[in-house]
Amino acid sequence: MSPMSDVMVLKQIRLAPLHYRLTLAAPEAAREARPGQFLHVRCGETLDPLLRRPISIHAVDREKGELSLLYRVAGRGTALLSEKKKGDTISLLGPLGRGFTMPSVSEKVSVVAGGIGIAPLYFLLQEIGARGQAATVFWGAATREQFFSPAAPGQNNDGAAGRCFSVMQGICEQGHKIFQASDDGSVGFHGTITDLFEQYLNSHRSGEAVLSRYGNIVTDHEQFKLDQVVSRVYGCGPRGMLKGLCGVIRQEEIPGEVSLEERMGCGVGACLSCACKTRDEKDGFQYRRVCVEGPVFSAREVVWD
Amino acid sequence: MSEATSGEKAKEKPNLVVNIGGLRLKNPVTTASGTFGFGPEYAPYIDLNRLGAIVVKGTTLQPRLGNPTPRLVETPAGILNSIGLQNPGVDHLIEEALPFLAQYDLPVIVNISGDTVEDYARLAEKLGRTAGVAGLEVNISCPNVKKGGMQFGSDPAMAAEVTRAVKENTDKPVIVKLSPNVTSIVAVAEGVARAGADALSMINTLLGMAIDIKRKRPLLGNIMGGLSGPAIRPVAVRAVWQVYREVDLPIIGMGGIVTVEDALEFILAGATAVAVGTANFINPRATVEVLEGIEKYLVANRIHGIRELVGAAHRT
Numbered sequence: 001m002s003p004m005s006d007v008m009v010l011k012q013i014r015l016a017p018l019h020y021r022l023t024l025a026a027p028e029a030a031r032e033a034r035p036g037q038f039l040h041v042r043c044g045e046t047l048d049p050l051l052r053r054p055i056s057i058h059a060v061d062r063e064k065g066e067l068s069l070l071y072r073v074a075g076r077g078t079a080l081l082s083e084k085k086k087g088d089t090i091s092l093l094g095p096l097g098r099g100f101t102m103p104s105v106s107e108k109v110s111v112v113a114g115g116i117g118i119a120p121l122y123f124l125l126q127e128i129g130a131r132g133q134a135a136t137v138f139w140g141a142a143t144r145e146q147f148f149s150p151a152a153p154g155q156n157n158d159g160a161a162g163r164c165f166s167v168m169q170g171i172c173e174q175g176h177k178i179f180q181a182s183d184d185g186s187v188g189f190h191g192t193i194t195d196l197f198e199q200y201l202n203s204h205r206s207g208e209a210v211l212s213r214y215g216n217i218v219t220d221h222e223q224f225k226l227d228q229v230v231s232r233v234y235g236c237g238p239r240g241m242l243k244g245l246c247g248v249i250r251q252e253e254i255p256g257e258v259s260l261e262e263r264m265g266c267g268v269g270a271c272l273s274c275a276c277k278t279r280d281e282k283d284g285f286q287y288r289r290v291c292v293e294g295p296v297f298s299a300r301e302v303v304w305d
Numbered sequence: 306m307s308e309a310t311s312g313e314k315a316k317e318k319p320n321l322v323v324n325i326g327g328l329r330l331k332n333p334v335t336t337a338s339g340t341f342g343f344g345p346e347y348a349p350y351i352d353l354n355r356l357g358a359i360v361v362k363g364t365t366l367q368p369r370l371g372n373p374t375p376r377l378v379e380t381p382a383g384i385l386n387s388i389g390l391q392n393p394g395v396d397h398l399i400e401e402a403l404p405f406l407a408q409y410d411l412p413v414i415v416n417i418s419g420d421t422v423e424d425y426a427r428l429a430e431k432l433g434r435t436a437g438v439a440g441l442e443v444n445i446s447c448p449n450v451k452k453g454g455m456q457f458g459s460d461p462a463m464a465a466e467v468t469r470a471v472k473e474n475t476d477k478p479v480i481v482k483l484s485p486n487v488t489s490i491v492a493v494a495e496g497v498a499r500a501g502a503d504a505l506s507m508i509n510t511l512l513g514m515a516i517d518i519k520r521k522r523p524l525l526g527n528i529m530g531g532l533s534g535p536a537i538r539p540v541a542v543r544a545v546w547q548v549y550r551e552v553d554l555p556i557i558g559m560g561g562i563v564t565v566e567d568a569l570e571f572i573l574a575g576a577t578a579v580a581v582g583t584a585n586f587i588n589p590r591a592t593v594e595v596l597e598g599i600e601k602y603l604v605a606n607r608i609h610g611i612r613e614l615v616g617a618a619h620r621t
Contacts, residue, residue, distance in 0.1 A: 003349050004589060042587065047535045047563060048382040052587060093589065263377045265384065266586040268350075270342035270362075272388045273377035287371050287391060 003096070005029065009088045010066060013165055015148035018073045019116065020082050021058070021165055027065030029095055033057045035124035036099030036259055036296040039069065040267035042091035043077040053077040054264045054274075054291070056120035056236075057095060059170075070119040070167070096267055097295050100124050100257055103232045109135040110230045111176075112197050112245050114237020115146055118167060120259050120295075121236050129174030136230070137171055138200070140181035140193025140241075147180065147187060193237070194244040201252060204229045230254055233299070243304040256299035262290045277303035319603035320610035321596075323357070323577050325555050326478040326503025328412060328440045330357035330578060333611055334568070334596040337559045337582030338363050338416035338442060338482070339388065340533075343402035344409075350589035355596060357578060358412040360506075361402060363444050365418050366428060368394035373526035378515045383536030383561070384583060385513050387527035390418055395431055403437040412439035414480065417471075422457075426470040433475030440477050443467060443502075446484030446509035458484035458509075461496030468500035480557065482506035483544070485537075490544050494552045506557045506580065507548065508541045534583040535561040542574050549575025549616050563591065565598025572599075572611070573618035 011023040029039065040052040058070035073079050084090060100120075103109050109128060111121045118139055128135055141147055148167060171178050180188030181196040189196040233256035235245045242258045249256045265271035268291065275287035276294060278301045285303045288294065321332035335358040343361050344353055353359065371391025378385045393401070398415065406413050415438050417428040425443065432438045445458035445467050457463045464481070471479050481497040483490055485508040494505055510531025515524045523529075541560025549556060558576025562568050563584040571579050584591040599611065608614060 047587075049379055050382055050384060050534050050583070050587065051379050263375050263379075265377050265386070266340070266346070266589075268342075268346045268589065270346040271340060271377075271386070271586060272362075272371060272391045273386060275371060275374050275376060275391070277374075283370065285370075287374075 004091065004093050006089050006091050009084050009086055009090060011086060012082070012084055014082075015070075015165065015167075016145050019146070019148050020071055020073070022069045022071070022081065022084065024067050024069070024090065024092075025065060026067045026092065029092065030060040030062050030065050030067040033060050033067060033095040033123075034099040035102075035127050036120050036257075037095040037097050038120075038267075038295060039067075040093035040096055040264070040291075041069070041081065043081040049076045049080070051077070051265060052093065052267060053081065054096075054261075054267055054295075055081075056123075056259065056295070058119045058122050059126055060123065070116065070122065072116045093267055097291055098293060100234055100259070100296050102127065103133070105131065105133055107133075108229055108231045109133065110138065110197070110200075110233045111135050112138045112193055112233060112235040112237070113140070114193055114235075114241035115141045117235070117237030117241075117259070119236070121234060122167060122170065124234060125171055125174055125176055129176060132175070135176045136200075137176050137178040138181070138193050138197045139178060140183075140189075140196065140237075141187075142183045144182065144184075144186040147182075192241065192244070194241055194248060197245070198248050201230065201248075232256060235259070235299070239304075242302075246299040246302060246304065249299055257296050258299050258302065259295045260290055260297060260302070261295070264291055267291045277305065279303055319600060319608060320612075321357075321600065321603075323555075323611060325358075325440070325557060325578055326480060328358070328414075328478040328504075330412060332357040332596055333572070333576075333578035333599070334592050335414070335557060335578055335580045336360050336585065336592060337580040338444070340582040340585050343398070344406050344411075347585065347589055351593045353406075353409045353411055355593055356411055357596075358414050358439065359406065360414040360416055360442055360580060361398070361406075362392055363390050363416045363418045364392050364395050364398050364428070365390060366395055366424055368392065368397065375524060375526050376530075378524045378530065380513070380515060380532065380534075381536060383532050383534030384586075385515055385525060385530035385532050386510070387525045387530035389527060395428060399431075399435055403435065407437050413437055414440045414442050416442040416444050416482070418444040422467055422470045425467050426474050429471040429474035429479075433477055438477060440480060440503075441471060441475060442480045442482050442506055443471050444482050444509070446482050446486075458482075458493060459487050461492045464493050465496040465500035468497040468502050472501040478503040480504040480506050482509055483548075484509050485540055485544055485560075486512045491547050491551045494548045494554070498552050498554050502554060504555045504557065504577075505548065505552070506559065508537070508544050508560045511537050511540060533561065535563055535567075537561050538567060538570070542570050545571055545576050546574040546618070550619065562595065563587070565595050565602060568595045568599060569602060569614070572614050573616070575616040575619065577612075577615050
């Protein structure tokens with residue numbers, strides 16, 4: 001296929017004041033997409049704002065040929081994107097980038113998301129769940145609103161009638177366990193998601209049911225082995241959160257991958273704008289391209305300044 | 306090459322061939338260095354054989370890590386970049402990038418940068434004897450490196466010295482890329498012309514910066530960067546216009562070209578060829594669309610060869 005295509009908007013729902021879910025008729029992109037990959041989206045028609053916006057793929061329905069993006073309005077580009085309506089056309093490049101390495105079926109997978117970082121992890125959970133594997137999901141956000149739960153049953157999140165979409169419900173229906181944390185304590189654990197994840201590891205180690213208040217975890221391991229609880233971690237979220245997460249899993253020697261964001265130009269590896277510092281034996285570090293060598297990197301290789 | 310004007314000929318495809326300082330290009334559409342990688346990045350989107358030439362990412366003697374991030378900021382109808390000449394070095398270019406491009410019927414122009422005049426001389430000598438290099442574009446105008454770069458391009462005497470050093474070390478066409486961040490771009494162009502340059506590329510990016518008002522600090526990791534994109538096009542067209550009047554060298558015009566109309570402005574102002582840069586990021590097919598647009602324009606206006614159009618705005 002040509003990696004550039006014009007596709008049609010099927011649906012756009014507002015999930016929270018700044019959060020949207022956009023569904024596109026894109027059979028080829030849906031067929032080729034792998035969790036962790038992104039689309040480079042032309043948000044407007046004019047030359048200002050100029051650049052495309054990289055947006056991670058949030059969900060695919062290969063049978064229907066549909067692909068969804070979950071995004072937060074962060075500037076002029078995404079604001080224009082949020083105005084797209086059913087029937088509008090959008091120019092895409094992609095799927096682009098290197099996605100997550102799929103875990104083996106026997107692995108104990110934990111997924112740690114900060115805010116809108118849930119977007120690409122949702123697709124990963126969809127793929128893992130489809131083969132009957134259950135993951136443990138840790139999702140943190142600032143406030144209740146940012147978990148985008150529908151306002152009322154049978155309503156869209158912006159109050160309109162019609163079938164709603166719930167990230168929480170979607171993850172649960174895929175068969176995964178989910179723990180939540182919020183900065184203001186309005187949902188789940190009062191604190192950061194990395195702290196909750198660390199407590200989860202510790203609670204298993206000590207045999208205490210620290211987490212019972214936040215989820216249905218059973219902690220009765222007499223002979224604790226970490227890799228029986230978590231043998232692989234996937235993370236996406238703000239830089240500070242990922243730095244903390246990588247610190248935790250490096251200390252525990254759990255293999256993991258994180259999906260990074262950086263200001264991006266071309267999306268195809270030509271302009272070298274979206275550089276990420278990674279470990280390099282010769283020079284100490286080198287810059288690698290988030291758009292081509294990423295956006296997913298091994299937790300071990302990222303250098304956090 | 307004849308540009309016959311018989312009725313029969315008018316129906317034929319217009320002649321798109323141009324000559325850039327001894328380098329024959331099958332058409333006038335090229336890529337701006339740093340916006341097109343080394344070619345493979347865009348091979349999934351266009352047939353590279355259709356380009357008049359490819360100008361590859363700026364190359365230095367040794368590999369360069371580049372500048373700290375963020376390296377890119379979007380500004381009104383433009384972008385500021387401070388990549389800092391990240392590149393794998395000339396040996397890697399010769400061993401890895403050139404063999405890929407050798408599959409194509411495509412002149413390869415290598416953009417070279419150095420900290421010292423000696424660096425430029427050594428690069429010219431090395432690439433001068435490398436098969437698969439059709440010409441050199443001398444970057445004396447990069448705003449994003451501490452040493453060399455724009456420093457060489459802002460002083461006519463220094464610009465001439467670098468040009469002379471390159472010319473003395475290669476027989477291949479030498480194209481000097483000029484900076485707009487100067488008091489008189491004509492004076493620099495005259496300097497490099499006297500030093501033996503075969504052609505000019507103009508313009509490089511405009512030095513600029515942007516500040517994050519929330520965090521109260523510069524947005525770019527390297528503080529300042531080079532502005533490109535549609536925002537700079539009028540500046541670039543003006544520069545081409547001025548230099549075309551005073552300096553008798555072919556010009557590759559660039560700076561914010563997105564559409565065929567933009568490219569035609571440059572040609573009418575005096576550019577023999579054009580380079581598409583930032584627009585590749587938005588539309589990977591921009592080069593081919595500009596080329597097809599030029600062909601259509603020539604046919605629609607019954608112009609038999611692109612060369613009739615070069616500098617035409619000066620004559621009407």
